[in-house]
Amino acid sequence: MADLSNVQAIVARRSAREFFAVLLFRIGDPMAARAFLRQWTPSAPGGMAPEVAGEGALHFLFGWKGMERLLAGHPLLDVARGRVEFESFFVDASHSADSLAMARQLGFHGDSAPEGWWGGGFKSGDIDIAVYGCFESDAHRTGEVERLRASARRCRLEELPVTAFPGEALAGYRPPKGRLHFGYRDGLSEPAVDWADAGMAGGVNLREFIAGYPNADYPTAPRAPGPWQDFAREGSYGCLTWLYQDVAGFNGFLRDHAAEAESAAGGADPQEWLAAKLMGRWRDGSPLSLHPGGQPAETVADNEFGYADDPLGVKCPLTAHIRVVYPRDQPLKFANRVRFPGGSPRLIRRGFSYGAPLASAQDDGQDRGLVGLFFCGRVNEQFYTILRWMQLTDFSDAFRSIPDGRRRQDALLGTRPDPNANTAMHAPANAGPPFAAPLTNFIRYRGVAVLFAPSLAALKILSGA
Amino acid sequence: MTHALNLTLPIKQDAETQAALAHLKEIFAAQVQPAIAAALKQSRIVHFARVVVIDDKYIQVITEYEGSHEEYTEFFRRALTPVFAAIFALADGVPDVDDPNAFWAFARDHNLRSLGETTSGSTSFDGKPAGWLFSAYDGRTVETMLEAID
Numbered sequence: 280m281a282d283l284s285n286v287q288a289i290v291a292r293r294s295a296r297e298f299f300a301v302l303l304f305r306i307g308d309p310m311a312a313r314a315f316l317r318q319w320t321p322s323a324p325g326g327m328a329p330e331v332a333g334e335g336a337l338h339f340l341f342g343w344k345g346m347e348r349l350l351a352g353h354p355l356l357d358v359a360r361g362r363v364e365f366e367s368f369f370v371d372a373s374h375s376a377d378s379l380a381m382a383r384q385l386g387f388h389g390d391s392a393p394e395g396w397w398g399g400g401f402k403s404g405d406i407d408i409a410v411y412g413c414f415e416s417d418a419h420r421t422g423e424v425e426r427l428r429a430s431a432r433r434c435r436l437e438e439l440p441v442t443a444f445p446g447e448a449l450a451g452y453r454p455p456k457g458r459l460h461f462g463y464r465d466g467l468s469e470p471a472v473d474w475a476d477a478g479m480a481g482g483v484n485l486r487e488f489i490a491g492y493p494n495a496d497y498p499t500a501p502r503a504p505g506p507w508q509d510f511a512r513e514g515s516y517g518c519l520t521w522l523y524q525d526v527a528g529f530n531g532f533l534r535d536h537a538a539e540a541e542s543a544a545g546g547a548d549p550q551e552w553l554a555a556k557l558m559g560r561w562r563d564g565s566p567l568s569l570h571p572g573g574q575p576a577e578t579v580a581d582n583e584f585g586y587a588d589d590p591l592g593v594k595c596p597l598t599a600h601i602r603v604v605y606p607r608d609q610p611l612k613f614a615n616r617v618r619f620p621g622g623s624p625r626l627i628r629r630g631f632s633y634g635a636p637l638a639s640a641q642d643d644g645q646d647r648g649l650v651g652l653f654f655c656g657r658v659n660e661q662f663y664t665i666l667r668w669m670q671l672t673d674f675s676d677a678f679r680s681i682p683d684g685r686r687r688q689d690a691l692l693g694t695r696p697d698p699n700a701n702t703a704m705h706a707p708a709n710a711g712p713p714f715a716a717p718l719t720n721f722i723r724y725r726g727v728a729v730l731f732a733p734s735l736a737a738l739k740i741l742s743g744a
Numbered sequence: 745m746t747h748a749l750n751l752t753l754p755i756k757q758d759a760e761t762q763a764a765l766a767h768l769k770e771i772f773a774a775q776v777q778p779a780i781a782a783a784l785k786q787s788r789i790v791h792f793a794r795v796v797v798i799d800d801k802y803i804q805v806i807t808e809y810e811g812s813h814e815e816y817t818e819f820f821r822r823a824l825t826p827v828f829a830a831i832f833a834l835a836d837g838v839p840d841v842d843d844p845n846a847f848w849a850f851a852r853d854h855n856l857r858s859l860g861e862t863t864s865g866s867t868s869f870d871g872k873p874a875g876w877l878f879s880a881y882d883g884r885t886v887e888t889m890l891e892a893i894d
């Protein structure tokens with residue numbers, strides 16, 4: 280069935296590397312750009328292949344405009360046809376992440392408004408090619424980035440500089456022990472993809488992540504058989520997301536509300552309890568659903584849990600980050616059950632942290648956060664849907680059970696202030712009234728671009744090989 | 745926030761299409777209407793819905809519903825695939841209703857904006873302010889209304 284070795288490795292498996300960078304380019308001359316791709320894409324790893332010691336592991340993503348320019352004049356792939364066949368939410372600038380039609384509903388307003396994205400130097404739609412590189416060390420990264428840049432210059436690729444970063448490109452590191460800037464451990468939950476398409480128990484259908492095998496339940500674009508569907512096969516939409524994390528603000532929230540949370544926390548450290556109720560996991564990663572009373576002595580990175588026995592969110596609040604972005608066995612509302620016959624939408628998450636940890640109680644004015652790459656087979660039905668659910672929790676009837684439930688937000692990631700939403704924290708307690716507190720804006724979107732990570736075979740086509 | 749959908753398609757004037765239209769009219773009450781009602785009833789996101797034919801030249805699907813267009817167009821497509829197939833077949837440039845992408849583009853391109861300006865913050869498919877939609881209950885949601893009377 281699907282040829283996993285043809286899927287870019289960054290989709291198929293996590294990188295084992297510690298250092299990362301993303302270089303963004305606009306194509307000057309398509310012919311020269313193809314030469315760049317011919318130089319670099321042959322070593323792009325595919326499938327589960329581990330990274331090769333000493334070599335940079337580079338992965339390639341494209342904006343629609345970039346693909347259009349690279350494929351113009353191709354004898355089989357008529358770009359006018361491709362424009363119709365690829366997903367509108369990837370192709371159509373009037374529905375891009377930073378568009379008037381989409382930005383507000385996805386939470387890109389206020390401090391997260393697209394006007395200031397990427398530092399103001401360029402627009403998401405300017406990104407023709409993104410190179411996502413995974414490196415062994417800082418020095419390795421510096422050397423490889425240098426080589427890439429020299430080659431890009433020769434091939435008339437104009438780099439889109441992200442000037443907020445010292446090296447003028449998104450760059451960061453694997454967080455030590457998996458702990459992100461807010462102190463949460465990440466990298467625990469990952470969709471188990473049924474790559475063999477064999478009905479693997481507990482597996483997620485491969486069509487959730489790759490194009491080219493559409494069916495009625497997973498109608499990925501291009502839907503119709505033909506050259507564009509062949510081209511897209513084993514490719515995946517990669518949604519590049521640059522997020523600032525306000526660590527001082529987050530720590531301040533925990534500190535300011537610790538005293539009020541004392542009794543609801545029932546013996547647990549109130550700051551840790553608050554942090555856990557925002558996320559759905561204790562900061563060490565142990566799920567609240569399995570350890571509602573307190574953080575276990577040893578981390579339990581268990582991922583086998585659901586929410587069916589906790590309809591009111593007494594163990595894990597309905598608005599906790601992980602319960603909003605993947606509600607597991609919590610039933611969706613009827614319209615969403617119709618949309619998602621295979622279950623709640625999923626994302627494959629890749630990315631890295633950036634910026635030095637905050638060492639003081641006050642904000643030090645330094646930039647820090649994370650760069651995420653979210654892979655999916657359908658942009659609007661997965662990435663955008665999850666972003667919308669984070670802004671307005673009207674996706675499941677479970678929210679009927681809490682006051683104003685359908686107007687809540689992802690407690691950690693909602694964009695605030697938002698007059699359309701009730702932005703207060705709501706964490707039911709075992710005894711006594713639910714814990715409530717006004718939530719502030721803990722993160723800011725600083726750039727989002729919907730890109731496509733073609734298969735290795737399609738990379739050859741793009742590079743004119 | 746309640747949105748209006750004013751999906752408006754010109755009907756082809758050839759004899760075959762006109763016969764299909766006559767057939768649709770004939771079976772509407774017994775077959776089409778119950779199918780639409782069943783899906784919309786369960787959805788709890790649609791206030792009202794109807795299908796209107798103007799002089800056998802235009803057909804309109806008109807609804808008042810909640811949530812972003814981008815969020816629920818796919819629900820309508822999946823829940824009512826055969827109904828939309830029958831209606832769209834009357835017009836030119838019919839999309840494959842099994843293709844969400846084509847269905848979305850077709851719906852977006854055939855939605856007419858109502859006159860006037862929204863007073864509720866509702867937006868059109870392009871994100872600009874939608875036309876005017878009067879609501880006696882100030883845009884309260886279907887859920888809120890149902891809960892109030894349940």
Ligand code: HEM
Pocket residue numbers: 459461463464465466467468469520522523524558560600601602604605625626628649651653662665666692722
């Ligand atoms: C600064 C921003 C963010 C932080 C600090 C954050 C943190 C986390 C953490 C700690 C986990 C739990 C670890 C795990 O299950 O592996 C998690 C899970 C997850 N996050 Fe986020 N996240 C952020 C942004 C986002 C965004 C923007 C999205 C979606 C577009 C997202 C989607 C998910 C998903 C789908 C899961 C898996 C849930 C599960 O499988 O139970 N996250 N996140």
